[in-house]
Amino acid sequence: MKSAAILSLFTASATAFAPAPVSTSSTSLAGSVFDDYVGAKDFRGAEFKFDPLKLSETYEPFQGWFRETELRHGRTAMLAVTGFVVTDYVRIPGDMYSFASIPSTIDAHDALLKTGPMYQLLLWIGLFDIIVTAPSVQAMGEGEREPGGESISILICIAFYRLPNLFLFAHTCMHALGLIFVTSTFEI
């Protein structure tokens, strides 16, 4: 139910310029989102209720989705900034990760696409998003989970209980990929 609603978020962006949601802005209270959630402060600690496009009122059912995406992007970006700075000084062992082969961090993505494990990273992160992220977002949409909350193990439990078919599909994919790998490596 709610996954369909979240899917309709992407279709709703196509109809964002339609003049339909005029009446919602007149009925909703100003700044009600900032009373429910934390985050209405700027970097000086002063009050800062920043929503100039009134997105939280126009797309009111997706407030949790917006909050989830902000937290997720923010956490990823905090890790990314740390990673950008640290890899200028320390590299993990290995010839293809050394300063000789990749002098600048910004070239690491393109270089490791050719020689490194980038496709394997894509596979595992994609599996994580299918098995963990999608059901957690669904549970967040149904109100069973705070946006950005809960630990991974609980989300894996949700994945087990809610999407067993998807887990079996992912498991089958792993077996198929392993079979392809073995047969292509040893030329069976």
Added chain:
Amino acid sequence: MHWVSYLLLLLLKYNTDFGWSWFAPAEKGAFDKKREAELLNGRLAMIAVGGIATQSIVTGHGFPFL
């Protein structure tokens, strides 16, 4: 690749809280302050990572990106 499912089943067995909230304050006001700090650091980092990517392409240098 069966070790993956064993790992997941191990996580299922110990599916309670991992106790990784030892750094979180107990009372609600202090906890909300930590959440504010997470959001503000995250917003700053979202802008910063764009700046880092842009400046390291433009200048081609390392950490200070100048």
